[in-house]
Amino acid sequence: MPETRKGPHVTSTSDSRVPACAVLTHVFQHPFMEEDATPTNAEQRRLRAALTTRATDTCMACPFFEDCLDMAVTKHDVSGFVAATTSRQRAQMRNLLRVEVxxxxxxxxxxxxxxxxxxxxxxxxxxxxxxxxxxxxxxxxxxxxxxxxxxxxxxxxxxxxxxxxxxxxxHSPEGPSRGRLITAFESVTGMRRGTEAAA
Missing domain, CATH: 1.10.10 (Arc Repressor Mutant, subunit A)
Incomplete structure (x- = not known):
């Protein structure tokens, strides 16, 4: 049986590396993160804020962040919280990049x-x-x-x-450059890789 080591952002085994979102299903697949439910009271709003903070920190530190963002913005119309972005933010990024998925x-x-x-x-x-x-x-x-x-x-x-x-x-077959993708991400979210959201 392969050795398993878990860190805050990536789960490593001797056979493979798995992004933390695949392990933190209780965070990334929570209804508030999937945009299926709207908080109706202060306790639920605090929970959504805590989930969002945890997911954002995890995404921003993930070694797969740029690949994940590229796939979610330029290749597939996915739902939920992906690559530190919501569905609405990814739609805004597509508009900036003139990308249609x-x-x-x-x-x-x-x-x-x-x-x-x-x-x-x-x-x-x-x-x-x-x-x-x-x-x-x-x-x-x-x-x-x-x-x-x-x-x-x-x-x-x-x-x-x-x-x-x-x-x-x-949609250009090659898609936007990584530089343009990251610039759009920063413009829409107010975040830079390794920093917190702008106030």
Whole structure:
């Protein structure tokens, strides 16, 4: 059995290196970090602030930070807190960089439920429009699918709408340079690598 050593930011084994976010699932996959839930009282707001601080510190010290940021901004429309950024911040960065990310074709993976029926994007969007104040978990329960399925379909719907609205914008195959990516990150978040968020 390989030796395992855990540090604050990376888990090392004799076989591989794993980013800390993969180990700190109680932080990175918490509903407040996945943007699925909104704090409703002071205690929950303090919890979200503590989770955000822990996740941000972990990301900023991670040796995989730049690769993770590049993937989350220029390659894939992911949800939740990734590379010390929220979904909204990554959208702002894409606008600055003039980058368009097309949703991955997940048809083969999305939404086959126990009955064997596949969930359609239009079903998810229709329920979201009919119940705008309900959580995404509510929609998942109504459709009998997972929360991640709902998120994927909503991402696909947003990407399709953005593509129709801005067909003239083109994503350069090579993408922005790392320097431009980091500059956009710093502009949007007010952070520099190894420092805290600006007040």
């Amino acid at each position: 097309t949703a991955d074709d997940m048809d083969a993976l999305i939404g086959v439920i126990a009955s064997g029926r596949q969930i359609a994007t239009r079903d998810v969007v229709a329920l979201r429009r009919a119940h705008p104040d309900e959580s995404l978990d509510f929609i998942a329960q109504r459709l009998g699918c997972s929360l991640s399925t709902v998120k994927r379909h909503l991402r696909r719907a947003r990407a399709a709408a953005a593509s129709e609205a801005d067909a003239s914008r083109r």
